[in-house]
Amino acid sequence: MSEGSRTTQLLPTATARQTWTALAAEFRRLPGLTAAAGALLVAASASGLVAPWVLGRLVDDVKAGADTGRIVMWAGVIAAAAVVAGVLTAAGAAVAARLGETVLARLRERVLDRALHLPSSTLERAGTGDLVARAGDDVAVVTNAITGIGPLMVGAVLTIVLTAGGLFTLNPWLGLAGLVAAPAYALALRWYLPKSVPFYAQERIATGERSQAMAGALHGAATVRAYGIEEVHVARIADRSAAARDLGLTVFGIFTRFGLRINRAELIGLSSVLIAGFLLVRAGQTTVGAATAAALYFHRLFNPIGLILMEFDAVMQAGASLARLIGVASLPGQPAVAGREPVDHDAALSVTVRRHHYEDGPTVLEDVTLTLAPGERVALVGASGAGKSTLAGIAAGIIPASDGDARLRGVPLQDLGEIRVRKEIALVSQEVHVFAGPLADDLRLARPDADDAEVEKALDRVGATGWLRTLPDGLATHVGEGGHRLTAAQAQQLALARLILADPAVAVLDEATAEAGSAGARDLDRAAAAATDGRTTLIVAHRLVQAADADRIIVLDHGRIVEQGTHDALLAAGGRYAHLWQSWGGPR
Ligand SMILES: Nc1ncnc2c1ncn2[C@@H]1O[C@H](COP(=O)(O)OP(=O)(O)OP(=O)(O)O)[C@@H](O)[C@H]1O
Secondary structure, eight states: OOOSOOOOOOOOOOOHHHHHHHHHHHHHTOHHHHHHHHHHHHHHHHHTTHHHHHHHHHHHHHHTTOOHHHHHHHHHHHHHHHHHHHHHHHHHHHHHHHHHHHHHHHHHHHHHHHHHHSOHHHHHHHHHHHHHHIIIIIHHHHHHIIIIIHHHHHHHHHHHHHHHHHHHHHOHHHHHHHHTTHHHHHHHHHHHHHHHHHHHHHHHHHHHHHHHHHHHHHHTHHHHHHTTOHHHHHHHHHHHHHHHHHHHHHHHHHHHHHHHHHHHHHHHHHHHHHHHHHHHHHTTSSOHHHHHHHHHHHHHTHHHHHHHHHTHHHHHHHHHHHHHHHHHHTSOOOOSSOOOOOOOOSOSEEEEEEEEESTTSOEEEEEEEEEEOTTOEEEEEESTTSSHHHHHHHHTTSSOOSEEEEEETTEEHHHHOHHHHHHHEEEEOSOOOOOSEEHHHHHHTTOTTOOHHHHHHHHHHTTOHHHHHHSTTGGGOEESTTSBOOOHHHHHHHHHHHHHHHOOSEEEEESTTTTSOHHHHHHHHHHHHHHHTTSEEEEEOSSHHHHHTSSEEEEEETTEEEEEEOHHHHHHHTSHHHHHHHHHTOOO
């Protein structure tokens, strides 16, 4: 496809409510583990309440002149509570991490499953970048959150809820006194978030630029030295480092001032609890011990509240990533059964496009009607940007026409269902991916039950036998990422061999042979001819020689069909095609 202002429509992102619903549904599928994690975390937080309460009792007992035995008993209770809290916290964190990992693994599987089954048109619109970012970055962010801060956050929330409950149980007035700090915390967060988020983003960019400047200079060290431009690069690195340092200091400054605001909120809360305690004790409403316990409870809130506030943006970030994952995971799966059956029809494939445009872009195709008889070979030619790839995409069911449709033996492709369409119509595009693994496996993607002889025969038909023999392990040779590197032309041959194995009725070839140099291009032309032999074929011809032996040639210009006919007829007509043929330098 020609480069232009490509518009993409990102994959869906779940709303907050959908995210919670989907997450809750995942936890419900693991009732045992969820209940165990919940119970352990609650018990761990609750056991932390024991020590402050006991200290309060201790104060009252000492005031009342209790004997040493009683004090030792309370000390024993505190020690036991500490041990129990430690054990429960460790067990709770382990079970919660296991629960989180299990939920995440399921979510990851669903995302991958949906991603691989996405209707081609959705993927075409979204671009693979969005999907790769979700399967990569978003999964990483959520994994870190679920296994790292996730259990800590849950623990912190539970501690806050239970401790606040403890505070109110001691004396409702003491609880209310603690609540006085809430607005101060809220104000601290309101001050911090709008400032920190953009600075964190800038800091990440600045450190990235610094690494880039250093890596660039080091990779090109020889060139830098040869041209004597060391100073320029040193100055550039110094510049980037200074920018990163300044931003780092700014971020640290903001963080410190945020810490100050949190301390202020703590001071307000603790003072208010102490003052309320003093007044209540004086009025005989509570004991010194209870007021002490209340102050200790409030103090106990410092860490969890601090943790939640400090990690608030990390939680928001994880939430955003989770929403993007659930957006993909919640896409409808593939229908198990295909739709309507194609019927016997004169046309193997027909396309009617009244108008097509990408999103809000200009019209790319207009009034195009294309009908391929069974077994017919039709070539699309035209200048770059004329709309050939778009028309091929619509014909293959990859791109839905804005106004119009493609039909296989009379049945609209959307009625056939994606599975059936992919079985019947194969698209070979220039972007051929070689999957990492044995060569034979890559070919069997097209037909899993093909035996070695069939795989070899397909490779032979596309002229790959020559290089197949040179491979160290033949069909078992590992190709793709980390394995034996195939050339672009060899990868194209693989794609054509896959086409033979898949054996579809209709083949759409878009730039399938454009990659190679001229000698290789001829080999690939032969391979393409062999692979499409006997099939209804639509070929996007970038070199006119690919079109010359087609049954019919269709000339596109600015999204409209301007000419069609056989090579000879079009040459004789002396029109657009003849002109293209002449300027391309083809024999008359
Ligand atoms: N995904 C897309 N989003 C927006 N515009 C697009 C997209 N794909 C193609 N276009 C635009 O549609 C027009 C037709 O492009 P198309 O790729 O179909 O032409 P082509 O004849 O195949 O060109 P080439 O020979 O360069 O591949 C061009 O203006 C192109 O920029």
